[in-house]
Amino acid sequence: xxxxxxxxxxxxxxxxxxxxxxxxxxxxxxxxxxxxxxxxxxxxxxxxxxxxxxxxxxxxxxxxxxxxxxxxxxxxxxxxxxxxxxxxxxxxxxxx
Amino acid sequence: xxxxxxxxxxxxxxxxxxxxxxxxxxxxxxxxxxxxxxxxxxxxxxxxxxxxxxxxxxxxxxxxxxxxxxxxxxxxxxxxxxxxxxxxxxxxxxxxxxxxxxxxxxxxxxxxxxxxxxxxxxxxxxxxxxxxxxxxxxxxxxxxxxxxxxxxxxxxxxxxxxxxxxxxxxxxxxxxxxxxxxxxxxxxxxxxxxxxxxxxxxxxxxxxxxxxxxxxxxxxxxxxxxxxxxxxxxxxxxxxxxxxxxxxxxxxxxxxxxxxxxxxxxxxxxxxxxxxxxxxxxxxxxxxxxxxxxxxxxxxxxxxxxxxxxxxxxxxxxxxxxxxxxxxxxxxxxxxxxxxxxxxxxxxxxxxxxxxxxxxxxxxxxxxxxxxxxxxxxxxxxxxxxxxxxxxxxxxxxxxxxxxxxxxxxxxxxxxxx
Ligand SMILES: Cc1cc2nc3c(=O)[nH]c(=O)nc-3n(C[C@H](O)[C@H](O)[C@H](O)COP(=O)(O)OP(=O)(O)OC[C@H]3O[C@@H](n4cnc5c(N)ncnc54)[C@H](O)[C@@H]3O)c2cc1C
Numbered sequence: 001x002x003x004x005x006x007x008x009x010x011x012x013x014x015x016x017x018x019x020x021x022x023x024x025x026x027x028x029x030x031x032x033x034x035x036x037x038x039x040x041x042x043x044x045x046x047x048x049x050x051x052x053x054x055x056x057x058x059x060x061x062x063x064x065x066x067x068x069x070x071x072x073x074x075x076x077x078x079x080x081x082x083x084x085x086x087x088x089x090x091x092x093x094x095x096x
Numbered sequence: 097x098x099x100x101x102x103x104x105x106x107x108x109x110x111x112x113x114x115x116x117x118x119x120x121x122x123x124x125x126x127x128x129x130x131x132x133x134x135x136x137x138x139x140x141x142x143x144x145x146x147x148x149x150x151x152x153x154x155x156x157x158x159x160x161x162x163x164x165x166x167x168x169x170x171x172x173x174x175x176x177x178x179x180x181x182x183x184x185x186x187x188x189x190x191x192x193x194x195x196x197x198x199x200x201x202x203x204x205x206x207x208x209x210x211x212x213x214x215x216x217x218x219x220x221x222x223x224x225x226x227x228x229x230x231x232x233x234x235x236x237x238x239x240x241x242x243x244x245x246x247x248x249x250x251x252x253x254x255x256x257x258x259x260x261x262x263x264x265x266x267x268x269x270x271x272x273x274x275x276x277x278x279x280x281x282x283x284x285x286x287x288x289x290x291x292x293x294x295x296x297x298x299x300x301x302x303x304x305x306x307x308x309x310x311x312x313x314x315x316x317x318x319x320x321x322x323x324x325x326x327x328x329x330x331x332x333x334x335x336x337x338x339x340x341x342x343x344x345x346x347x348x349x350x351x352x353x354x355x356x357x358x359x360x361x362x363x364x365x366x367x368x369x370x371x372x373x374x375x376x377x378x379x380x381x382x383x384x385x386x387x388x389x390x391x392x393x394x395x396x397x398x399x400x401x402x403x404x405x406x407x408x409x410x411x412x413x414x415x416x417x418x419x420x421x422x423x424x425x426x427x428x429x430x431x432x433x434x435x436x437x438x439x440x441x442x443x444x445x446x447x448x449x450x451x452x453x454x455x456x457x458x459x460x461x462x463x464x465x466x467x468x469x470x471x472x473x474x475x476x477x478x479x480x481x482x483x484x485x486x487x488x489x490x491x492x493x494x495x496x497x498x499x500x501x502x503x504x505x506x507x508x509x510x511x512x513x514x
Contacts, residue, residue: 040510079467079481
């Protein structure tokens with residue numbers, strides 16, 4: 001974050017930096033999500049980018065606990081601990 | 097001041113980000129194979145570092161997707177729904193070259209193409225999919241596949257198998273043979289058996305389907321067998337390895353398949369032969385004796401040629417299955433690792449997902465999922481995560497998973513092909 005601000009201050013071409021960040025900063029596991037959640041899928045496989053990150057985290061934790069019924073997300077969320085889920089949600093929140 | 101000069105000036109300040117940027121700006125990455133893995137990695141490379149020169153080499157003018165091609169065989173879907181091309185990948189900023197790659201020189205870092213100038217690369221990514229290893233099944237060949245189709249590469253073969261089923265009289269015997277591991281799409285033969293059984297049950301109910309298998313266990317086995325017992329009793333017979341299911345040779349002239357114990361006559365024969373990485377992998381020196389490509393699980397760099405990365409079906413990816421979902425997930429991890437490496441940085445430990453939906457009948461879907469991380473150099477299942485749909489799920493969950501399967505296909509093809 002601090003680096004990004006610093007570089008923006010130096011008037012780095014705007015187009016260039018976000019792309020680089022996108023690839024660099026994806027936390028482990030996050031880039032797999034778009035194998036289903038592209039926004040092109042429909043039928044309940046919702047788009048998950050650009051959403052509030054705490055809402056996303058809460059949804060994923062509800063899948064883990066079973067509070068929210070799921071067919072498959074309950075099986076996937078168990079591959080991540082709560083901090084890892086938070087990191088993924090924070091990254092997804094700033095993706096388009 | 098031009099963009100390049102500005103970057104160079106900042107690079108001189110030795111800021112890590114900027115140093116990377118300047119480096120990435122000069123990188124040339126060539127990708128061979130424009131299927132699920134190759135199209136996805138080309139797009140992810142360009143999206144992650146627009147300054148890279150990304151060239152995608154694909155031999156075919158159109159791509160015919162295998163996922164959902166079993167539905168086409170069973171008459172549940174038109175082949176048109178399977179056809180994609182790379183124009184969207186081109187519009188996204190990738191240079192698309194339609195040509196067959198005929199050789200790779202890992203020392204000179206060049207790729208030779210049929211009828212096109214040679215390409216130079218800093219990094220090469222191979223996602224050539226599978227080749228059928230006909231030599232491993234006596235009697236099978238390209239000519240034999242015109243009589244006993246494999247339909248394991250979608251297209252004319254898919255339509256041939258469908259036409260044979262349509263022409264078969266009621267009361268006929270369909271014989272399928274499934275190979276030993278590893279092969280493309282572990283649940284694929286069983287989804288196909290289910291949907292052919294559905295076709296027979298609804299159209300030719302006096303017919304029979306025999307599935308000869310070179311294995312004793314398979315993906316989503318309990319779920320498939322539960323569905324078969326409920327939906328296709330007496331119609332679909334699975335013969336395991338222990339029960340003599342391994343096909344050791346085929347005879348297309350007599351329409352027979354020979355196993356250790358038996359010679360099985362077929363009216364329609366669907367032979368899924370053993371497979372290996374697409375031929376270009378061996379030509380590039382990245383395939384080992386198994387016919388598949390050992391890779392580093394963090395970067396997907398070949399263990400035999402470090403500047404060449406291998407993803408998708410061709411790679412030995414530990415516990416990850418050879419699926420379109422896996423090829424796409426690996427593509428994104430590989431792209432991020434290549435960008436990092438070209439920037440002189442070390443990629444962190446990735447985690448990868450897989451999800452595979454299978455349809456056992458219209459409105460009846462099941463799935464298997466996995467979460468993987470490198471452990472001691474091998475992509476390994478994370479304990480407690482992933483697994484199959486529950487055995488005791490109610491019909492509305494099966495219906496939901498059938499719908500999710502279709503949604504997944506729309507998503508993955510949109511992400512790969514645009
Ligand atoms: C019946 C069936 C059902 C399936 N169902 C599913 C499913 O439901 N879900 C799922 O996730 N997966 C499924 N799969 C698996 C999926 O199709 C593959 O795992 C996926 O296609 C692998 O992607 P890839 O990029 O490795 O190879 P491919 O998609 O095969 O792409 C390889 C490309 O490389 C090109 N190529 C090869 N060599 C060269 C060369 N020398 N020069 C130029 N081009 C070259 C080929 O023309 C091809 O277009 C199924 C497969 C089958 C057979």
